Amino acid sequence: xxxxxxxxxxxxxxxxxxxxxxxxxxxxxxxxxxxxxxxxxxxxxxxxxxxxxxxxxxxxxxxxxxxxxxxxxxxxxxxxxxxxxxxxxxxxxxxxxxxxxxxxxxxxxxxxxxxxxxxxxxxxxxxxxxxxxxxxxxxxxxxxxxxxxxxxxxxxxxxxxxxxxxxxxxxxxxxxxxxxxxxxxxxxxxxxxxxxxxxxxxxxxxxxxxxxxxxxxxxxxxxxxxxxxxxxxxxxxxxxxxxxxxxxxxxxxx
Amino acid sequence: xxxxxxxxxxxxxxxxxxxxxxxxxxxxxxxxxxxxxxxxxxxxxxxxxxxxxxxxxxxxxxxxxxxxxxxxxxxxxxxxxxxxxxxxxxxxxxxxxxxxxxxxxxxxxxxxxxxxxxxxxxxxxxxxxxxxxxxxxxxxxxxxxxxxxxxxxxxxxxxxxxxxxxxxxxxxxxxxxxxxxxxxxxxxxxxxxxxxxxxxxxxxxx
Ligand code: HEM
Ligand code: SF4
Ligand code: FES
Numbered sequence: 286x287x288x289x290x291x292x293x294x295x296x297x298x299x300x301x302x303x304x305x306x307x308x309x310x311x312x313x314x315x316x317x318x319x320x321x322x323x324x325x326x327x328x329x330x331x332x333x334x335x336x337x338x339x340x341x342x343x344x345x346x347x348x349x350x351x352x353x354x355x356x357x358x359x360x361x362x363x364x365x366x367x368x369x370x371x372x373x374x375x376x377x378x379x380x381x382x383x384x385x386x387x388x389x390x391x392x393x394x395x396x397x398x399x400x401x402x403x404x405x406x407x408x409x410x411x412x413x414x415x416x417x418x419x420x421x422x423x424x425x426x427x428x429x430x431x432x433x434x435x436x437x438x439x440x441x442x443x444x445x446x447x448x449x450x451x452x453x454x455x456x457x458x459x460x461x462x463x464x465x466x467x468x469x470x471x472x473x474x475x476x477x478x479x480x481x482x483x484x485x486x487x488x489x490x491x492x493x494x495x496x497x498x499x500x501x502x503x504x505x506x507x508x509x510x511x512x513x514x515x516x517x518x519x520x521x522x523x524x525x526x527x528x529x530x531x532x533x534x535x536x537x538x539x
Numbered sequence: 540x541x542x543x544x545x546x547x548x549x550x551x552x553x554x555x556x557x558x559x560x561x562x563x564x565x566x567x568x569x570x571x572x573x574x575x576x577x578x579x580x581x582x583x584x585x586x587x588x589x590x591x592x593x594x595x596x597x598x599x600x601x602x603x604x605x606x607x608x609x610x611x612x613x614x615x616x617x618x619x620x621x622x623x624x625x626x627x628x629x630x631x632x633x634x635x636x637x638x639x640x641x642x643x644x645x646x647x648x649x650x651x652x653x654x655x656x657x658x659x660x661x662x663x664x665x666x667x668x669x670x671x672x673x674x675x676x677x678x679x680x681x682x683x684x685x686x687x688x689x690x691x692x693x694x695x696x697x698x699x700x701x702x703x704x705x706x707x708x709x710x711x712x713x714x715x716x717x718x719x720x721x722x723x724x725x726x727x728x729x730x731x732x733x734x735x736x737x738x739x740x741x742x743x744x745x
């Protein structure tokens with residue numbers, strides 16, 4: 286039994302942003318209820334590959350360890366997902382780990398998701414509340430709407446939807462599904478609504494919402510079950526109306 | 540404010556795919572279907588279309604320029620995608636890929652078809668009538684080339700209609716998008732029937 290109780294990882298590694306990727310195989314002892322991260326921790330404790338050579342510890346990113354921060358996303362057996370929520374018992378062996386290909390690699394499995402934060406800036410995915418004086422409490426949100434908005438607010442900027450999208454790549458400037466849905470979230474908020482047109486104009490900038498080609502992979506892979514394709518269609522309608530307003534002029538400024 | 544040119548071009552691309560190109564496609568296949576009722580009917584219908592006032596202006600603004608714009612931007616869109624159906628083999632991802640493949644097939648087909656018919660007619664080498672198409676389609680190779688071309692174009696149109704409804708924010712919820720999927724499958728079969736039935740008539744006279 287002891288012999289069979291091994292877990293094999295084949296990991297795509299890269300020493301730095303500009304170095305070439307290579308594969309390295311590790312075999313570690315099996316423990317009950319292991320997830321991919323505990324496997325990586327095991328390798329870090331004893332960084333010896335399957336050939337018995339001592340190597341550098343494999344680097345990865347993580348934070349919450351409960352699938353709410355998105356930091357630990359990587360491609361596991363071909364599918365982008367969170368490594369903290371990937372249980373070894375449910376994975377086919379050998380387990381293949383790769384960094385997400387949509388983002389620049391920092392080192393090994395760590396990628397730089399900065400483009401997602403740039404995307405949030407492009408669509409102004411926040412609510413401006415600062416003024417020269419106390420503006421008092423904002424309008425209240427109906428409870429039903431709050432419950433609906435909560436689902437959209439679960440996005441953790443993990444990047445899985447961008448990784449799965451055929452139109453997010455080095456040949457295109459498409460911002461990806463996550464930020465489009467966030468623009469919808471903040472436009473639905475009673476205070477955020479006051480700047481709705483700013484977000485819509487952000488979505489219409491080059492590289493914005495028009496880059497969507499309806500492959501609908503995003504909604505299938507989002508670990509938070511966010512209705513991304515509904516958000517995209519809703520924002521398609523809203524940006525079209527905004528485009529007409531911009532072009533013909535409108536006495537409604539929102 | 541940064542540029543919003545891409546947004547405008549992509550919306551125009553989407554719009555032109557249906558109005559006028561898609562409408563023209565359906566109209567074109569309906570008119571051609573008159574062939575099934577006999578040589579006389581076809582020549583009369585084609586003669587009516589060819590005899591429309593300002594026919595060259597109509598052709599340029601309703602057909603050539605819109606298709607040219609849609610095709611050029613379309614080829615660019617095709618080459619900016621990285622298809623990944625091997626990793627993400629969902630239905631819509633396949634439709635996404637096939638939409639791009641049929642776009643390219645359709646482009647090749649349309650260029651050849653226009654060269655062989657409209658250009659030759661314009662040069663005075665041929666006349667727009669039943670025997671022109673009969674001559675082309677009785678060649679088995681050309682028959683199958685046309686079958687593939689027509690099915691590819693109709694698929695591209697029908698699936699494009701589905702994504703048009705999303706691009707313009709008409710179908711938003713998963714349920715509405717599912718219903719429009721069925722409707723567009725219906726459009727695909729109905730319009731394909733029109734086209735293929737006509738080809739069979741030209742090729743086999745039945
Ligand atoms: C009879 C000719 C054609 C018709 C009726 C047609 C129709 C359409 C329609 C209705 C759409 C949907 C637009 C949308 O998503 O909102 C579309 C999309 C598209 N067409 Fe065409 N098209 C034709 C020819 C072509 C050609 C020659 C190409 C060039 C290769 C092409 C490439 C594309 C591409 C790539 C898309 C996808 C755009 C996207 O999803 O963002 N099409 N077409
Ligand atoms: S929308 Fe879903 S898949 Fe995309 S970044 Fe947010 S949580 Fe991740
Ligand atoms: S560590 Fe936060 S989602 Fe995995």
